[in-house]
Structures are given as C-alpha cells and as structure tokens.
Amino acid sequence: MQSNPQLNANGELRHLLSIEGLPREVLLGILDTAASFVGVTEREVKKVPILRGKSVFNLFFEPSTRTRTTFEIAAKRLSADVINLNIAASSQTKGESLLDTVANLSAMQADVFVVRHASSGAPFLIAQHVKAHEHVINAGDGRHAHPTQGLLDLYTIRHYKRDFSRLTVAVVGDVLHSRVARSLIHGLTTLSTPEVRVIGPKTLLPTGVESLGVRVFHDMREGLRGADVVVMLRLQSERMRGALLPSAQEFFKHYGLTAEKLALARPDAIVMHPGPMNRGVEIDSSVADGPHSVILPQVTFGIAVRMAVMSMVAGTS
C-alpha cells in the first residue's frame, strides 16, 4: 500500500484528504492552530497575511453553498485570492475529465485546491497528480470523508468539553451515507474518546460499522443514555422514500431528537448538527434552538478550522 499521501517526508500536513490516518499530534496541531485563529475572526480587522499572493481554487463538482462559503471566507481572511468554480455546471458536462480540469487550473498558478466531489476518493486522485507546491483540501467526497467538518466538530467538542478521554459521543441517523460521520468517528477514536456510539436503523448503518471502533445502537433512547455529546446527521430527502425508510414521520418518531429523548443524555450534553438541518425530521426545533444546541457556534468555529488547515498546508510563515 502507498504511504499516507497527506503527509510530507517530515510528517507535516501537505494535503488534507481524510482524518483517518492523521497522527494524534497533527490533529491536535490543527485544533490548536484553529484556536489561534478564533481570535482573528473576532477582531475588527479580520485578516492575516499568511496566504497573501496565493490562489485558492474552490473546486466544487457537487453543489454546496455553506461549505464553499466558509472556505471562501477562511481563505480571504488569510489574504488569499479565491476563485470559485462550480464545475457541476461547466466543463464536466462538456466531457472534460477531472484530471484535465485540474491540470488546466494548475496552469493558472493555483496553490490550493478545495475539492468537493460526489465520488469517494476523488481528492486522493487529484492529490496524486498535482505539482509539488500545490495542495488539496477535501471538502467532502462521496460518502467517504469531510475532514474539515470532522475537525470543526472535534474543535467544538473540545471547546465545550475540554477532554476527550472521558466522553461518550453519540452519532445519530444516516451513518451509511454520511462522510461527516466517518470523519468525526476517525477523529474521536484517534483522540482516545472512550465511547463512540452510532444510533440508527439497520438500513442506515453500513456493513461492519463496528470495525470503525463504535458501539451500535438501534434504540435511540438506550443509545443516548449518559451521552455527553449528541451529533445529529442530516437525512437527505431522497432516503425517505424507497427501501431504506418508509417515511420521514416514522424516522422522526424513532430517531428524531426531541427534548424528551435528549433528557436521557447528561444534563450538560451538547447537541451538534453539520447542517443544513431538517427540522421535524432528524431534530425538533425546540432542541435545535434550545440551550444544549451548539449548532451555530459550530459554523463560527468552522471558519477558524478551515483557516488553520489552509495555513498549515500552504502557509509560508
């Protein structure tokens, strides 16, 4: 097998493709760097010159508003030039291959590619073909990984709970299709979280999910008991029809987070969600907007985390 394609010979972050395989020190390094950028985002002048003169290409082969915007804000706060490309609507439909698209952009002097793609592994393919000074950041690939989301989740948990070593974290819902869940689970296990649980019906949990180091629950009440952190996953509407689930109503009844179910978790439990939320499908509004919810702080931390990742892969200082 190839060596870890994300790290350079000195073990430093060259690309960010997946949380899986990142050493604990690198993960903590990113979180520490992010902490230093939280201050920047709260200043009146929200810019630092770390990526001045560099070009960040937002390469989105799959539509996204939120993730693309937060990457754009993060890059601009690092003083980079940002170019947004929605490839879904342009060259791919003209038959240009993924690698040709990247090669063309590379010829325009790119420094960082932020890539979102519907196929698992696409950022790995790109990372294998970019020039030595170019960097790839995975902004979500298929069901595989969404490492910056996983990092901002870790950052949020660390912010509120400080220490991972005594936490119980419950991840609820559509784990099967979730790149967010996979990234977070790898991060939590790398940081020695003693209990990571996944909760969902059998149709929404992938085969052999236990091998990721999680405990499986099909009963949400049982799974939430004693949890310090509850992470709700987005359920896409196309999953609610057909063979995976009979209806949104039935899903909500068994796996939707309500105040009543949340009461089974620890009194100081936090509730997270990667967004965008389906209120009344996976989460009740009273919980989403309630005192346990840290869903909006997640978004704020997300910018600092993305600044940290970009500065670490491509920064000069």
Add this chain to the structure above:
Amino acid sequence: MKILIRNGRVVDPASGRDAVGDVAIADGRICESLAGEPERVIDARGLVVAPGLIDLSARLREPGFEYKATLESEMDAAVAGGVTSLACPPDTDPPLDEPGLVDMLRRRAKALSRARVYPVGALTVQLAGERLTEMAELAEAGCVAFSQANAPLSDTQVLWRALQYAATFGFPVWLRAEDYCLARGGVAHDGEVATRLGLPGIPAFAETIALGALLELVRASGARLHVCRLSSAGAVQLMRAAKAEGLPVSCDVGAHYVHLSDMDLGYFDSHCRLTPPLRSQRDREALSAGLADGTIDCMCSDHTPVDEDQKQLPFSEAEPGATGLELLLPLALKWGALRNLPLAKTMARITSDPARILGVQSGRLAPGAPADVVVFDPQASVRIGAGMLRSQGKNTPFLGYELEGRVRYTLVAGKPVYESA
C-alpha cells in the same frame, strides 16, 4: 516443420509427467519421436516445457472497442504470456450474437496465426437478457459456449428458458453468478473496507443467492453450467456441494482473486476496481484453497484491457477490469508456490483443466495432441511495468511487482509464435 525441444523439465499435468526430457513435434502435433533430423532444436536446459496455457476469459476488444485494444496487440500479449488458446466473452460492440460477427472474429484471429481463439456466443440478443440468440447457428459459426459476460440476466424466466434451450443441444452455458438488484450501484465488496472508504458495496450474498438460483435451474433443466469468476467463500462452498451432488457444473476464478483482497484498494486504487469486486481476505483464502482442492476447476486471466483515461478516474467511476494475459503464468506460479503445490498440479489449472471445460485436445503433451507448447524459466523474475506489457491495456494492480516465470518460447500448432532472449 520438425522441432525438437531438448533437455527441458517436461511438465504434462494430464499424464502426471514431470521429468527432464525431450518433446518432439512434427506436422503441428506432439509425437513420440522424430523420423529424421529436426529442422530446429530448442535447448530447454533449465527451463520448463509445458502445454500452452488455456485462458477461459480474455477480452480482445474487437469488434467495437479498438481504442482499448486490438486483436493484434492482444494476440501478441497472449503468446507473450504463453497463452496458446483463449476463449473470448461476447461483450464486444456489437456483442457476439450473430454468426457473421463470430465468423469474422475467427477469420481475423486465424489470419494473425498466433493463439487459438474460441468465441463464446451471447446467450441473449444484444446481451439484453430478453430474447435468446440463435445458439445452434452460432455454434456452427464456432461458438464453444454461451454467456452473458458481465451483463445481467435479471429475468429468471428468460434464464430458465435459456438454460433449457442450451441443454436441448448440449451447449454449455457460462455465467457469472450475481444478483443484479443486490449488485446495483455497488463498486466494492460490502465489508469493512468499503464502509471505511465510503464506497457503495456489493454483498457476498449477491453471488451466493444468484448461484443458488443457477444451481436450482441446472437441476431443473439439465444444462451444463460453467460458473465464471467466483469471488466469495460462500460460492466455493455451494460449488463443492453441487459437485458432490453430481450436478454437471464447473467453475473458474480470476487470477487476481487468489492474490488480492479488498484491503488492496488502499487509497482508492482504481486498478483494483474489478468485476466481481475483490472481497475479504477470508474469501481470498477460500478461493485459493478451493482452486487447490479442485472445487474450482481452473484459473483464468479475465483479461480486460482498459485505456488509461478510464482508469484515471475516481474509484467508482473508473472502468472495471485488469489486463491479465501476460500475468496469468506468473500469478499461477505464485499461487502454486504459496500453497506448496507440485508444479504439475499448478499447471493443470491453466492447461489441462480449462482444456476439459473447453472440450479441446490441446492442454497436454501426449503424442498426437496439438503442439501448443510453452517453454518458460520458472525462476526468472519479471518486473511488471507498462513498458513490458504487449497488451494495449496497462491496467494491473501488479504494476511494479516482481513476479517469477518468464516465457521463453511459445509454440502454436508446432510453430514458434513467440521467442524471447
């Protein structure tokens, strides 16, 4: 032409012969001894002399996919790999569902005078799984069996009728066992690796469910069934039971599947995107053991040249398949060495056993048999690289590997068709 291959280690799995000696060839056939002087003497000291390899699945990509490979390039690859006979599946464009196409392919192959080509005809028109082809006509044109290649035949009623019809004439049917609905959308073995990589999975029971149905239809129709490309431990078990029951069935495994597992996908290596998918290490071990104990009759290359553009894609978008004609011998030798098998037994799986399934006289070195012979150096190692492969397809998970077994001479019908220094 009279040829004498001298002082080689002669390995003939059909007779069990494994001894240093000579092989004499006259008029395209193996003979006891030569009357008169040989026109050519091949010194095989330190080399193995064996029947030429018989590969039950090699895609030549003609007609229709000449940009992936041509008959010339792939026939060169075959003899460079010591393959003297090959069966080609019907998934060309158009598929081999008309006698004219089969006839043309055979003529083209014959004109190149390299390996023998045995076309496998389409079982259904356009491989669409709806209407039966004119099997008797196709057989007359030279088809040795009928198959859907990798195209699904999801309508069990059509499958049943196809098997009945083929059984009427005694035509063998070669099918891959895969439940179309369970496999739909999947690109990797449904297991821990696919879960980790976020790849849609094909469960092992997609194979065993389909195989169970096929075996039941064999019982009902009496058709002779050859199951292609087993991939799971469960399927090996089912085949073992079916053979014990006395059903007229045989099966093969692709050379890759006894060496690789889904762990080899690594970081989304699209060279490991194969049909069927590489499964778990437990499945790999069961396939390897099943091939050794004879539950699986033979090993084939499942040669599938894919152009580079179609492999330089994200894993799930990449075209499945691997080049294999030139790797079949080294991969078989590696398998035999790992399992500690006598060379004759290893060679049987790529010579006399596939010959039996194909129903041909080659695959053995007995006097009177067609003089299809390979002479190879079992110790010489070959570094697998794009440059050394004659096939137009350079797509193999073994790129960069050192594999033992270098072909020195290949003879078809008593004529040298490949020689290397």
